[in-house]
Amino acid sequence: MKIIKDKVTKLSFVALLITVTAAMFYAPTASAHGEKSQAAFMRMRTIHWYDLNWSKDTVPVNDTMTVTGKFHVFAGWPETVDKPEISFLNIGIPGPVFIRAGSWIGGQLVPRSVSLELGETYEFKVLLKARRPGDWHVHSMMNVKGGGPIIGPGKWVTITGSMSNFTNPITTLTGQTIDLETWNLGNTYFWHTFWYVFGIAYVAYWARKPMFIPRIIAVDAGKADSLITPLDKKVGLAFGVAAIGIVAATMVSTNEQYPVTTPLQAGLLRGMKPIELPAPTVSVKVEDATYRVPGRAMQMTLTITNNGDSSIRLGEFNTAGVRFLDAAVHVDETGYPDDLLAEEGLTVSDNSPLAPGQTRTINVTASDAAWEVYRLADLIYDPDSRFAGLLFFTDESGNRQMVTVDAPLIPSFS
Amino acid sequence: MSASQSAVRSRAEAVKVSRTFDWLILFALFFIILGGYHVHFMLTGGDWDFWTDWKDRRLWVTVLPIVGITFPAAVQAVLWWRYRLPFGAIVSVLGLLFGEWVNRYFNFWGWTYFPVNFVFPSQFVPGAIVLDVVLLLTNSMIITAVIGGLAYGLLFYPGNWPVMAPLHIPVEYNGMMMTLADLQGYHYVRTGTPEYIRMVEKGTLRTFGKDVAPVSAFFSGFVSIIIYFLWHFFGKWFGSTAFTQAA
Ligand SMILES: [Cu+2]
Numbered sequence: 044m045k046i047i048k049d050k051v052t053k054l055s056f057v058a059l060l061i062t063v064t065a066a067m068f069y070a071p072t073a074s075a076h077g078e079k080s081q082a083a084f085m086r087m088r089t090i091h092w093y094d095l096n097w098s099k100d101t102v103p104v105n106d107t108m109t110v111t112g113k114f115h116v117f118a119g120w121p122e123t124v125d126k127p128e129i130s131f132l133n134i135g136i137p138g139p140v141f142i143r144a145g146s147w148i149g150g151q152l153v154p155r156s157v158s159l160e161l162g163e164t165y166e167f168k169v170l171l172k173a174r175r176p177g178d179w180h181v182h183s184m185m186n187v188k189g190g191g192p193i194i195g196p197g198k199w200v201t202i203t204g205s206m207s208n209f210t211n212p213i214t215t216l217t218g219q220t221i222d223l224e225t226w227n228l229g230n231t232y233f234w235h236t237f238w239y240v241f242g243i244a245y246v247a248y249w250a251r252k253p254m255f256i257p258r259i260i261a262v263d264a265g266k267a268d269s270l271i272t273p274l275d276k277k278v279g280l281a282f283g284v285a286a287i288g289i290v291a292a293t294m295v296s297t298n299e300q301y302p303v304t305t306p307l308q309a310g311l312l313r314g315m316k317p318i319e320l321p322a323p324t325v326s327v328k329v330e331d332a333t334y335r336v337p338g339r340a341m342q343m344t345l346t347i348t349n350n351g352d353s354s355i356r357l358g359e360f361n362t363a364g365v366r367f368l369d370a371a372v373h374v375d376e377t378g379y380p381d382d383l384l385a386e387e388g389l390t391v392s393d394n395s396p397l398a399p400g401q402t403r404t405i406n407v408t409a410s411d412a413a414w415e416v417y418r419l420a421d422l423i424y425d426p427d428s429r430f431a432g433l434l435f436f437t438d439e440s441g442n443r444q445m446v447t448v449d450a451p452l453i454p455s456f457s
Numbered sequence: 458m459s460a461s462q463s464a465v466r467s468r469a470e471a472v473k474v475s476r477t478f479d480w481l482i483l484f485a486l487f488f489i490i491l492g493g494y495h496v497h498f499m500l501t502g503g504d505w506d507f508w509t510d511w512k513d514r515r516l517w518v519t520v521l522p523i524v525g526i527t528f529p530a531a532v533q534a535v536l537w538w539r540y541r542l543p544f545g546a547i548v549s550v551l552g553l554l555f556g557e558w559v560n561r562y563f564n565f566w567g568w569t570y571f572p573v574n575f576v577f578p579s580q581f582v583p584g585a586i587v588l589d590v591v592l593l594l595t596n597s598m599i600i601t602a603v604i605g606g607l608a609y610g611l612l613f614y615p616g617n618w619p620v621m622a623p624l625h626i627p628v629e630y631n632g633m634m635m636t637l638a639d640l641q642g643y644h645y646v647r648t649g650t651p652e653y654i655r656m657v658e659k660g661t662l663r664t665f666g667k668d669v670a671p672v673s674a675f676f677s678g679f680v681s682i683i684i685y686f687l688w689h690f691f692g693k694w695f696g697s698t699a700f701t702q703a704a
Contacts, residue, residue: 131651138569139645145631152631154643156653175570186651206570213640216627223641227623228574234620235554238582242551245586246544253472254479258540270541276594279543283590286583287612294615297622304625306669307513307657308635 081194083422084121086363088431088449091115092183092195093361096377102173104204107144110134110169110183113318114195118162119431119449125189127159129311134169135182135194140202141171142211149316156188156311163317164445173202174209196364198380217303234293241289245282320445324351325436329450330404332430334423336456340410341430343448347403353438354396360389360409362432363419367409369394372437385411396439423454483548486532491552494528495560498553504650506557506579507565509624510642512617513657514670517579519677522610523684525581526588528553529609530685533592533601534692543593545692546585546605554580574624575641583616584609598689606685610678614670 095112102108116127132146132153146153146169159165171181179202183195211223261270330344349355358373359366366379367388375384392406414420422430431449438444498506501524505511533545557578565576588605595601624638635643642655 129653131653133648133651134646135648136646138648139571141646142644143646144644152633154630154633154635154639154652156651184648186653188651188653192648192651211644213628213637215637216629216634219626221637223637223644224572224574226574226637227620228572230623231574231577231620235558235577235580238580238616239551239554242547242582242586245547245589246551249542249544250479250483253475254542255482255540256475256478258542262539262541267541271543271593271596279590279593283587283594286586286590287608290583290612290615293619297619301622301626303627304622305627305634305636306625307510308633308639309655309657309659311653 081192082425083363083419084425084427084429085124085190085193087419087422088117088119088121088429089124089187089190090127090185090193090195091117091361091433091447092364093433093445095183095196095364095379097181097198097200099200100378101201101203102171104173104176104202104206104209107170107172108141108200110171110181111167112183113164113166114183114185115164115433115445115447116159116161117431117447117449119429120161121427125187126161127185127187127190129156129188130159131156131186132167132169133184133186133192134171135184135192135197136171136179140173140175140177140179141181142174143169144172145170149318151312151315153312153315155309157315158311158313159315160317164320165315165317172211173204175206176202176204196380196383198378241286248278248282323444323446325349325355325444325446327434327446327448329448331453332450333453333455334414334420334430336420336423336454338410339412339414339420340408341414341452343407343409343450345405345407345434345448347397347405349397349399349401351438352399353440353442354398355436355438355444356394356396357389357391357405357407357434358437358443359435360407360432361435362409362430363417365411365413365417365419367411373435373443382416383413385409385413388413422452428452428454487548487552487555490528490532490549491556494549494553495556497527498524498557499560504655507561507576508642508647508650509575509577509621509638511655511657512579512621512638514614515658515673516656518614518670518673519680521579522581522584522613522674522677523680525550525553525613526584526606526609526681526684527688529581529585529588530602530688531692531695533589534598534689535695537592538693543589546588546592547582550581550585554578554582571645572641575645577620579613579617581609581613581616584612587612598686602682602685602689606682607675607678609685610676610681611674613677614674 092112092114097108097110099108120126132148134143148157148165148167179200180197181200182197185193187193209224212220213223214220258270261267326348328346330346332341332343334341356372357369359368365383367385368375369389369391370387372394375386388409388411390408393403397403422428428451429449430452434446434448435443502521505517505520511517529546529549532549536542536545561576561578562573565571566573587608588601591605592601625636627634627636628640630640
């Protein structure tokens with residue numbers, strides 16, 4: 044007997060461990076810091092985020108901030124990734140540290156998935172309301188069905204204050220204002236407790252009497268039917284009838300209390316409005332491109348033709364959110380994240396203004412530790428070793444225009 | 458002390474030891490079922506149970522009773538045929554509900570800070586009670602499968618409706634109509650669960666218009682009947698081997 048008792052105790056302990064493990068089995072994804080581990084070609088050849096702006100560096104709880112900018116859906120979208128026909132504008136934060144109070148593409152609210160067109164550029168805005176204090180990395184992010192999450196640049200934002208002060212007031216169509224942070228919580232606890240106690244009461248009725256050993260002996264002796272008394276059946280019936288009755292009654296009373304309810308809303312949003320960018324007046328031809336591994340630099344030979352009516356200079360090369368600038372042409376004043384900004388990372392062999400109608404071949408070097416830090420250099424190990432990015436030209440009056448480039452990349456190890 | 462000698466000296470002592478076993482076994486049973494059922498349920502029911510914006514009138518209503526009748530059927534088979542104890546289903550669902558609450562409270566809220574009113578679990582208590590009571594009254598697996606299984610499917614939606622209805626109140630949000638549950642899903646950012654993987658209000662029952670929930674519940678009940686048979690046999694088979702060896 045002692046041995047069996049020990050065994051049962053041991054078994055209970057093992058079961059308890061299994062339970063704890065099982066309960067810990069799943070926690071929703073909290074982190075979005077996948078940006079460096081995502082394949083370089085995914086970041087360079089899918090969605091190009093630019094003109095990004097994080098409206099604040101520090102936000103108190105309950106205050107809002109915005110992440111705004113544009114994204115270009117790259118025309119040379121990789122074959123291996125599903126096209127962005129079903130995509131969702133997300134925000135890369137570690138769980139609900141902010142709530143997403145709104146998100147827009149081209150002025151249209153996008154709480155649902157959308158359809159995006161290759162080669163188009165869209166304007167976006169995400170409105171965030173601070174909820175949980177801490178330092179958080181806030182990334183722009185697009186989920187693409189069949190392609191996974193495409194994480195854009197991230198910036199550190201600090202939330203101050205206390206989460207206990209957070210409220211989320213919402214006015215319903217029935218005219219009530221509720222706090223969505225805690226709405227329905229007491230009701231949920233009440234009903235779950237109610238049914239739990241109801242279930243325990245039923246088990247308790249049977250647990251009053253001897254359970255396992257005497258009963259298995261009786262069953263094995265062929266006296267199973269003697270174990271259930273007429274009273275047992277009556278009590279069981281009462282529990283069954285009560286369960287059905289309570290469900291029916293609460294269903295009716297719930298419908299009386301909440302006469303207006305609607306089904307969950309879902310469905311794909313089509314027809315997102317892209318930005319109507321004027322046709323570029325600069326044409327760029329990539330003659331060759333090499334990546335120098337020891338120098339952490341990419342060199343391109345470009346032939347540029349200015350078909351516009353104002354002379355232009357090359358100010359920026361942007362790939363995967365890393366910005367290489369020629370400080371003499373363009374200086375960033377938006378507070379772009381330091382680690383993604385090479386303020387003097389762009390060297391151009393001849394960056395004097397290129398007059399209208401002229402053509403010039405230039406050598407461009409984009410060098411920064413970011414190639415390694417953000418593992419963009421891994422590109423040279425990709426099966427289809429191509430690079431892609433955005434070139435920004437600035438004209439005399441300071442207007443910027445964007446030209447995409449997409450060409451093979453040859454590594455150089457010396 | 459020889460092996461044949463009894464460990465207890467009197468009948469009173471035997472009764473006492475037997476009672477101790479009762480509680481130990483019930484305790485162990487609760488957690489063993491909980492462990493297996495919980496993992497099974499998370500893998501099969503998953504997101505439909507995690508988030509209020511997945512709890513729709515079609516797939517939530519259909520899927521959860523079907524994947525949720527499994528362990529109750531199997532445990533009933535063991536407890537009823539071996540012990541004549543009619544609480545296999547309710548012990549299973551109470552175990553599951555306990556495990557789910559631990560998971561939601563500590564992982565979803567405590568660790569990731571999703572509000573509890575967005576991630577609370579679904580409950581199967583009324584259906585499980587009826588399942589147990591039908592077996593108790595009829596002593597028949599077939600009637601339990603047919604009547605109990607159907608009731609299990611039918612009672613799920615109304616049983617959970619009192620906690621879901623307040624989240625189905627509509628709101629107008631920036632020019633779009635949504636329910637509060639949709640809004641929870643939109644507000645409380647899930648980077649790993651983009652909107653397009655949300656499987657709600659999909660299926661071929663659209664022709665039934667407004668009465669889609671009862672139709673889904675009936676369908677779920679019918680499939681639950683089949684799943685009940687299957688898992689009841691699993692339970693019987695598992696129960697017989699395990700306990701023959703022990704005896
Ligand atoms: Cu990050």
